Amino acid sequence: MLKQPWYPGIIVWPTFFIFGFIVYQLLFGPDAAHDNFGTAATWVLWWPLIPLIFLLLGRFWCAICPFATLSDLVQKVVGLNGPVPKFLKKYGIWLIDFFFILITWADHVWGIVESPWGSGILLLMLVTGVVISGAFWERRTWCRYLCFLGGLSSNYARAGAVELRATPDICKDCKTASCFKGNGKVPGCPMFEFPRTMDTNARCNYCGYCVKSCPNDSIQVSLRVPTRELWFIRKPSFEESFLAIVIVGIVFIQNITMLDVWGKMLAFLENLTGTSNYAVIFTIAFLIAMGSTVALLFITSFFAKKTESTTVNFARFGYALIPLDLAGHLAHNLFHLLAEGKSIFYTFIALFTEMPEGSPALVSNDVIQLLQFALIGLGVLGSIYTVYRIAKYNYQDDFKRPFLVHTILVILLGILNIYLFTLPMMSRM
Incomplete structure (x- = not known):
């Protein structure tokens, strides 16, 4: 499936438009949470399923996430594609920890889950961060160094039941590094990973770009014992x-x-x-x-x-x-x-x-x-x-x-x- 030209777009775009409809419902739908479809879809369906997805499919959600799609669109239109700041490379995981704690705290203090409008504002704040990141920095800087859900997913994906890995015996003679750079038709790894040497699920989002660009068919997805990593x-x-x-x-x-x-x-x-x-x-x-x-x-x-x-x-x-x-x-x-x-x-x-x-x-x-x-x-x-x-x-x-x-x-x-x-x-x- 990862080799097919329609993947991940066939899942990405429906998810993107559903997300837009949910945000609209949160901001302009019924004021009461129990009457609002956006609230139910976000906090009763999506949020409970997210950790299960990380367990069964690793960071697959990150491949089809609307925020990641938006970041890609911004880069194509106005992106400067600058290098990731050294500060983010060094302290990004602490920022992720801080944002995760802050959002959890804010939910209980301001009742974000119980307020459709509050949930909508939270998503718009995240959209703002994604747009800024996509406009200034290359690839998916937001997903790798700033997304609070990315930190959670990187931990849970390590315990996941699937893994994407290259075959060392095949890769040892490879001279291209197209799995990281791309090949002109397919982008490079959006998460700044080098699939040829990757030994963790923490940042792989199963976008399939490395599988498509590898000239030697080295990269495989396989099942594994959960927690093994x-x-x-x-x-x-x-x-x-x-x-x-x-x-x-x-x-x-x-x-x-x-x-x-x-x-x-x-x-x-x-x-x-x-x-x-x-x-x-x-x-x-x-x-x-x-x-x-x-x-x-x-x-x-x-x-x-x-x-x-x-x-x-x-x-x-x-x-x-x-x-x-x-x-x-x-x-x-x-x-x-x-x-x-x-x-x-x-x-x-x-x-x-x-x-x-x-x-x-x-x-x-x-x-x-x-x-x-x-x-x-x-x-x-x-x-x-x-x-x-x-x-x-x-x-x-x-x-x-x-x-x-x-x-x-x-x-x-x-x-x-x-x-x-x-x-x-x-x-x-």
Whole structure:
């Protein structure tokens, strides 16, 4: 499929126009979230499916993403195609971490998900960033160095079930490098990757350009054991591990804000701080949730260290939390998809006639909980096995201590996830 001239355009352009319609609905459709098709399509359908797509297909979404398409269009019309600033190359991953945290914080403080207009403004702000990036810098600078979803996808895609790789025996005699540069008919890699030597899914978006331009048919897509890439990372990144553990804390706070206990926590923090300002109170809770999980990984990495520093172990074993990250994210989003899924159909029908009445749930809460528990169980097992492989890879026969302490951390975080999912959650639609 990747070799065909119609790929990815046959998927890109329908996605682009659907995105435009959704933005229109968010900005000019019904004011109430439960009546707005744009809200349902974005937060009940697309957002829950995104982590599942990353698991099954890697960063395939990034190949058809409307923002990436817009960036390409801007480049063709007014693009200066300047080199990526050194600042972005060095600190881009930290900017991605910051933007992801900021958008999550803003959602809870300003109620972006519950406000169609707020969701529309958020998308327009992202569009502005994409246009600026496409106008000034080459290829998909936005996707590689600035997109908050790109950071999330790069972590999750590492645990994905497919990979795109070149064949070393074929590539060793290649003199062209067309997989990176393009060949005149097909562009070069938009993500600044050199497919001939690429050993990670973190930035490959399966656009197919390298497959089309390779003169030797060297580049293949194949299935693999999920999480396998996480076992043998030669140069672990502190920033990527930081994002992995921060997501654990973010999923915790997102779950807590949907529980009855959240009101009691707010009252406690109001009494403790002497203020009833929700932005201040939530910021404190948000920082505690993220800071606690980061501190736990630091403490675990300290007790696990052999000859390496705590920060080295933090960078190495942070990747082991990605399977649990992915499972927690999927389990949280599963509630929105299954407890609110009918709202997608109701709001779509309301575009043409009167909205049907009835519960938006697709299945019962008991079924949702069972699926959530199963996902967390798989995530815990995946993370424990990844801890084992990372420990064996880096410490050989002396792996027991780092394996044990990080396994305890994974089990603790898994238990906390399970406990939160046992409590009844409130719908946001």
